[in-house]
Amino acid sequence: MAESFVFEQFVLDPDDRQLKRGGDPVELNGRYFDALALLVREQGKLVSKDRFLDEVWRGVPVTDEALTQCVRTLRRQLGDDAARPRFIETVPKHGYRFIAPVDCIETGEPRTARAMAPPSAWQGTLVLALAGTVGGGLAGFIGGLLYGFVGASQPLQPGMGATSVLLVLLCVTILVALLGAAGVATGIALARRHGPWVIAGGAAGGLVIGACFKLLGLDAFSLLVGQSPGEITGALEGFVIGAGTGAGAWLARRTASVRASALVGALCGGIGGLVIALLGGRMMLGSLDSLGRQMPGSRLRLDQISQLFGEASFGPVTRTVTSVLEGALFAAGVVSAMALAARDQGRR
Numbered sequence: 001m002a003e004s005f006v007f008e009q010f011v012l013d014p015d016d017r018q019l020k021r022g023g024d025p026v027e028l029n030g031r032y033f034d035a036l037a038l039l040v041r042e043q044g045k046l047v048s049k050d051r052f053l054d055e056v057w058r059g060v061p062v063t064d065e066a067l068t069q070c071v072r073t074l075r076r077q078l079g080d081d082a083a084r085p086r087f088i089e090t091v092p093k094h095g096y097r098f099i100a101p102v103d104c105i106e107t108g109e110p111r112t113a114r115a116m117a118p119p120s121a122w123q124g125t126l127v128l129a130l131a132g133t134v135g136g137g138l139a140g141f142i143g144g145l146l147y148g149f150v151g152a153s154q155p156l157q158p159g160m161g162a163t164s165v166l167l168v169l170l171c172v173t174i175l176v177a178l179l180g181a182a183g184v185a186t187g188i189a190l191a192r193r194h195g196p197w198v199i200a201g202g203a204a205g206g207l208v209i210g211a212c213f214k215l216l217g218l219d220a221f222s223l224l225v226g227q228s229p230g231e232i233t234g235a236l237e238g239f240v241i242g243a244g245t246g247a248g249a250w251l252a253r254r255t256a257s258v259r260a261s262a263l264v265g266a267l268c269g270g271i272g273g274l275v276i277a278l279l280g281g282r283m284m285l286g287s288l289d290s291l292g293r294q295m296p297g298s299r300l301r302l303d304q305i306s307q308l309f310g311e312a313s314f315g316p317v318t319r320t321v322t323s324v325l326e327g328a329l330f331a332a333g334v335v336s337a338m339a340l341a342a343r344d345q346g347r348r
Contacts (some may be wrong), residue, residue, distance in 0.1 A: 081275025136181020210238020244272025269331020
């Protein structure tokens with residue numbers, strides 16, 4: 001038998017997914033309705049934040065502000081007052097409790113038509129991973145444009161057009177960023193329910209993609225041109241920048257906006273880029289410079305970028321600054337995109 005819950009002038013029908021006040025529907029989105037249903041079913045009992053995350057958000061990472069906003073909306077729709085609650089009581093640092101008397105009534109035969117269920121944990125993981133991949137790709141697009149315009153602005157060799165330089169650098173940067181973001185974001189999404197383990201998840205994803213990228217890249221160059229450049233982005237860089245991005249994603253869970261998430265991600269990614277430079281590793285621009293100098297007949301030169309930092313060639317200052325900037329941009333793109341996807345899922 002289907003059941004409905006009655007409290008004061010309200011009727012909550014979980015099967016029909018409706019809340020009515022005196023017969024008139026009260027508007028609530030799917031997540032907020034599920035949160036209210038959980039509170040009402042547990043009338044008089046404390047409902048912790050972890051239970052909300054597990055049963056309402058289904059493990060999708062959300063900030064404390066998201067839960068606070070949910071309860072604030074429920075109170076507004078119920079006409080409740082946080083200072084003198086009639087329905088939802090706050091238990092500081094622990095959770096919430098539904099304190100109004102609730103009557104349970106049977107409403108007839110079970111209904112077969114049900115509202116669409118919230119996304120499963122695996123669907124949430126996939127959405128977050130895809131969002132992080134897109135965010136990393138957008139970061140690669142921005143970085144590729146910057147590098148492309150700078151590279152195309154320098155004197156070019158005969159037969160080499162500025163548009164070609166721009167497009168080549170743009171496409172290569174986007175491709176590398178998408179691959180890296182796919183690995184890092186997937187690792188973070190898989191570990192999202194395990195607190196700081198998202199750092200390890202991001203590091204593992206970056207490590208795998210970085211190792212595969214370098215292995216396949218070296219093999220491809222050996223096959224095509226008979227020479228294998230050793231100084232390109234690989235497992236070390238993937239591991240460090242993945243850990244930095246994971247740290248940004250973990251810390252961003254405590255922020256209240258996507259913009260703040262991007263700033264936190266940029267800070268952590270920039271630190272990762274600095275670590276890579278100090279360890280002698282190479283990010284995207286450093287890899288391109290290495291390829292351009294080692295490959296026979298290559299016409300790619302990035303001296304114009306080095307001159308911005310007072311160096312005649314791609315030296316330690318240029319490598320460090322560009323590594324920090326690349327790490328910051330990449331992590332900001334991945335973290336902010338995943339935060340936006342998590343916020344959107346939390347509103348459903």
